[in-house]
Amino acid sequence: MSKAFQSGWLRQRKHEAVKHVSFSIGKGETLGLIGESGCGKSTLSRLMVKLLPFDQGKLFFEDTDITKYTMKQLFPLRTKMQIIFQHPDSALHPRQTILQSLVEPLLLHQITDRKQAIERVMDLLAPVGLNEEILSRYPHQVSGGQIQRVVIARALTLSPRFIVLDEPTSMLDVSVQAQVIDVLKTIQKQFDLTYLFISHDLDLVAHVSDRIAVMCKGEIVELDQSKKVLNEPVHPYSQKLVNAFRGYQTNR
Amino acid sequence: MIRLRLFLHSLGPIGVISIVILIVLLGSSLLAPWLAPYDPNQIRMSERLAPISGEHWLGTDTLGRDVFSRLLYGGRVSIMLALAVTVATMLIGLIIGTLAGYFGGWLDDVTQAGIHIFQGLPGLSFMIAIAGTLGPGVESMFIALVVTSWADFSRVVRGEVMKIREESYIEGIRAIGGNHMYTLIRYVIPNMIGPIIVLFTVRIGRVILSIASLSFLGLGLQPPTPDWGVMVNDARPFFRSYFHLILAPGLCIALISFAINCIGDALRDALDTKTEKAGWLS
Incomplete structure (x- = not known):
């Protein structure tokens, strides 16, 4: 079974942030999405989890057409697809402890009672590399890398199958970046997750993704196996991108 | 106790002095029935305009009523009304500002237009017009004050929400699946x-001043209600010879609005450093 997303003729506001985009992501796959700032990567990611309404096109989740789903219909599906954002400093409710933020999704969806929710959260701390100590703290007392781990754990509480990672590590130190990427890779295997990994860092995308989609001015200009995009980019923009990243090594 | 001390420390000296003033004024208003040496409305024509003495601490007014007793009672109605008005204003402002700021779109356009219209109207004149049309009294004053101050509140709330x-x-x-209602109540507010x-404290101070103004103009609380604004108005014909009659209630009005405004300011500063520290840590 494959998980297929199809969307085309997408439009946001009057300027077309995303247009004529069509692609699918296979189960268990990591699709890397790369492009310059303002090319519509983030808009696309929000369209895919239906945080933004789109004008035209279709969206499938596990063979179900969810294009016309209302917020109410979407509610049970929210557990299956999650999104993780870029900014760790504003990712969590500033006045809730980490524990409150972590149990919130389970209580909101009435999956478990409070006691079971806490147990489930405890089970998820190890895979994301956190310990219990952090649970009683507030977000401003916790480092950016830890926040991203908390956010990942929070998404995992609902046992999702698909996670959009919108530049999850771009605001972190390089050393912490590597750790968070490791966590993401480990849990992908452990929980059988499908990723859409958005970034403007080609090295990073190439490292985590099976396939890479290159986005430019709202369109996907190239979509192929990671190695192929990296070694023999076809579209002029991808070539520019790859050359720019290679620039450090070859041009000097 | 440590938390209280920390809180007082973060308010600064002016904040603490203001709190003391406010507690004294509120306490004396609250305890007026027990503290007042005389009935505030008892008229003794034989003792009219008596000077300051041991018997009448602040003398008596033109109808022979004990000024000190009237002063103690004088804050009660204004303060209660100011609280009621500010709570009502806050609720209206919170609902309109939150919805407009959160949902945006046409709802925001419509409410913004309304806010601009109400902010463009000259406050006191508009208030006098409303209170004058509805006739003097507590209810009309309540309506006049709420109508003239909901717009400011909504605007500030809208900005915060955005x-x-x-x-x-x-x-x-x-x-994660939180609907708009959940998001607004659990996350935004x-x-x-x-x-x-902060806004709440600052507004109460301003509303007390407005109530005093309206009462002074004869559109608010009516004599013989013991009220600071009414007392200032009552004392107006005699203030050249008996200036303490106008000074005492005037000072009370000035002190309470000054104290409340300073508390608002101090609170804003205290809360600001907190957010700054939080930002610095994260």
């Missing part, structure tokens, strides 16, 4: 409690 709306935790809870508290 700031919070852009934070990623809002998108986060939406993605709790995160603007600080500015709301």
